Every structure is written in C-alpha cells, then in structure tokens.
Amino acid sequence: MTHGHYEYRVMPFGLTNAPAVFQALINGVFQDLLGKWVIAYIDDILVYSTSMEEHVCHVREVLSRLQRHHLHVKPEKCEFHRTTVTFLGYVISRQGVEMDAVKVQVVTEWSSPTTVRELQHFLGFANFYRRFISNYSSVAGPLTSLLRGKPKRLAWIDQARVPFQQLKDCFITAPILRHPDPDLPFMVEVDASSSGLGAVLSQRHGEPGKLHPCAFYSRKLTAAEANYDVGNQELLSIKAALEEWRHWLEGACHPFQVLTDHHNLEYLHGDMT
Numbered sequence: 001m002t003h004g005h006y007e008y009r010v011m012p013f014g015l016t017n018a019p020a021v022f023q024a025l026i027n028g029v030f031q032d033l034l035g036k037w038v039i040a041y042i043d044d045i046l047v048y049s050t051s052m053e054e055h056v057c058h059v060r061e062v063l064s065r066l067q068r069h070h071l072h073v074k075p076e077k078c079e080f081h082r083t084t085v086t087f088l089g090y091v092i093s094r095q096g097v098e099m100d101a102v103k104v105q106v107v108t109e110w111s112s113p114t115t116v117r118e119l120q121h122f123l124g125f126a127n128f129y130r131r132f133i134s135n136y137s138s139v140a141g142p143l144t145s146l147l148r149g150k151p152k153r154l155a156w157i158d159q160a161r162v163p164f165q166q167l168k169d170c171f172i173t174a175p176i177l178r179h180p181d182p183d184l185p186f187m188v189e190v191d192a193s194s195s196g197l198g199a200v201l202s203q204r205h206g207e208p209g210k211l212h213p214c215a216f217y218s219r220k221l222t223a224a225e226a227n228y229d230v231g232n233q234e235l236l237s238i239k240a241a242l243e244e245w246r247h248w249l250e251g252a253c254h255p256f257q258v259l260t261d262h263h264n265l266e267y268l269h270g271d272m273t
Contacts, residue, residue: 029069030062038062039087046087055081089128096178096212099129099171107171112164116154119146126167130218132174135191135198137218139167144220178205178212185254187211188241191261192233196220199241201248217244234262 011018019042026040037058039046047062049055059080066073079085084093091098107126113119123143130136142163146155180186181203189200198218202211217240221228225236238258242249249256 025069029065029071033061041088044088046085046092052081094179096176096214098176099132099174103129104171104174107168110168112161113154113156116147116151119143119154119156123147126171129171129174131216132177133167133170133218134200134213134216135196135218136170136216137196137220138193138198139163139170141195141220143167175213177216178203178214180214180248181205182248183253186214186245186249186252186256187259188238188245188249188256189259190234190237190241192230192237194221194226197233197237197240199237199244201241201245214248215245217241231262231265234260234265238265 011022023042026042026045027034030038030040030045034040037048039048045062047055047058049058063073084091086092086100089100089103091100103125110122113122123140126136126140130140133139140163142160146160180201184203184205187202187204189202191198196218199216200213201215201217202213204210205212219240221233225233228236238260241258
C-alpha cells in the first residue's frame with residue numbers, strides 16, 4: 001500500500017502539540033466540573049470536597065468519566081481520600097497551600113551560581129514559588145539585574161551574595177498561604193519603594209482573629225514608574241494589588257481594608273466618604 005491516511009490510535013510522546021491536545025481533551029471531559037471540585041492539568045487531576053461522603057461521590061464521577069472516554073489511570077500513581085496532597089509542586093491541605101519540603105531543601109542547599117545559566121536556573125526555580133515570598137521582586141532584584149543585557153559571563157560580585165542568601169532564607173521562613181474564605185473580610189496591605197511594589201492579601205481566622213496571609217504580590221517598577229514621587233508609587237501599589245485580586249475583592253460579602261504607610265493617601269478615604 002503506497003497511499004493512504006495514517007493517524008495515531010493513542011497519543012504518542014514527543015509531538016510538539018501533544019500537551020495542548022491532551023489538555024483540550026481533559027478540559028472537554030471535565031468541562032462542567034472544573035473550578036467546582038476538579039482541577040486538571042494535563043495528566044494530573046485533583047478532586048476536592050467538603051466532606052468524605054461528598055468526596056466519594058466526586059471521585060466516583062471522575063473515574064466514571066475517565067472510563068467512558070477510554071482514559072486509564074495507574075493505581076500506583078493515585079492517592080485517594082487524603083487530607084494533604086502534593087500537587088504540581090505544592091502541598092495542599094485544609095489549612096492552606098505551602099511549598100513542597102523537598103523543593104525547599106533543594107533551594108537551601110543551592111551553591112552560589114558561577115555561570116549565567118546557573119543563575120537563570122536558580123531564579124527560574126525561585127520564581128515558581130514567588131507567591132509565597134513577601135516583596136519577592138525587591139529581594140530578587142539585585143540578582144535579576146546581573147542578567148540585564150543578556151551577558152555571556154556572570155559578573156558575580158560580593159554584593160550579590162547577600163541577596164542570594166536572603167532569597168534562600170525566604171524559602172525557609174515562607175508561611176502557609178490560607179485558602180481565601182469569601183465569608184470573611186479581606187485586608188490588603190501595600191508597600192512601594194524605589195525597587196518595586198509589594199502587597200499582601202490577608203484574612204483573620206480563629207480567635208482572637210490572627211491575621212493570616214492568603215497571597216503575596218510583587219513586581220519591579222518600570223522606567224517611567226521609577227520617576228513617580230513616593231505618593232504616586234504607593235497609589236500605584238494599591239491599584240496593582242486591587243487588579244491582581246479583583247476576583248476576590250469585587251463583590252465580596254464584606255468591605256475590605258487597604259493598609260498603607262503613606263499618610264498623604266488618606267485624602268482618598270475622605271473623598272469617598
């Protein structure tokens with residue numbers, strides 16, 4: 001036979017579009033469940049529930065859909081009815097989300113980079129967990145500046161050793177990020193400096209209402225923003241934080257608080273009232 005059309009019966013490894021095609025398939029299978037009690041990323045599926053009875057029904061529905069679409073799971077790679085799971089590099093529990101201890105150990109044992117590629121590798125690894133680190137952009141700024149202009153050789157200087165160790169220490173002390181509770185008031189704490197913007201989304205849990213972080217946000221200032229006066233930079237940090245967490249803050253059950261250390265912005269509260 002010299003003519004004809006061939007097609008794969010199963011998804012092979014190595015094709016450029018394979019991940020996107022498979023993700024589209026999984027999204028189609030669980031389309032009405034995604035974001036409700038299913039999270040799916042390629043071949044990793046997370047099922048979450050509020051009770052064990054509900055969870056059994058959810059898992060049964062997921063397995064039934066996989067079976068109907070001729071998708072198979074390996075039992076040895078599955079974990080059922082767990083209160084804590086490791087998913088896509090995060091440890092997820094009812095308390096919140098935290099970094100994988102194995103990944104944290106890798107960072108703490110990381111030796112000082114000697115090449116551009118080694119520094120890029122470290123920053124890429126650290127950037128994955130930036131959501132756990134307060135003012136990440138400011139802490140990592142001295143290191144990212146070493147890559148400005150795409151240098152061929154790493155100009156590692158003694159001044160870079162301090163922020164490098166500082167960033168490693170941030171991984172050790174990173175908090176557990178609580179799951180945002182839409183029934184509790186939110187608090188947005190912002191800060192701005194010449195090196196960047198930073199913000200924390202928090203809520204009070206338990207008695208006597210201890211403040212727990214739900215998310216961190218940070219970014220560097222653009223060249224134009226670096227020329228803003230301090231008041232406008234602080235106002236910019238508020239704008240950036242509200243845009244970042246708009247999906248939680250807009251339409252929230254309770255009014256949210258914005259904390260800033262710049263007294264010149266108090267006029268905003270007066271204008272709104």
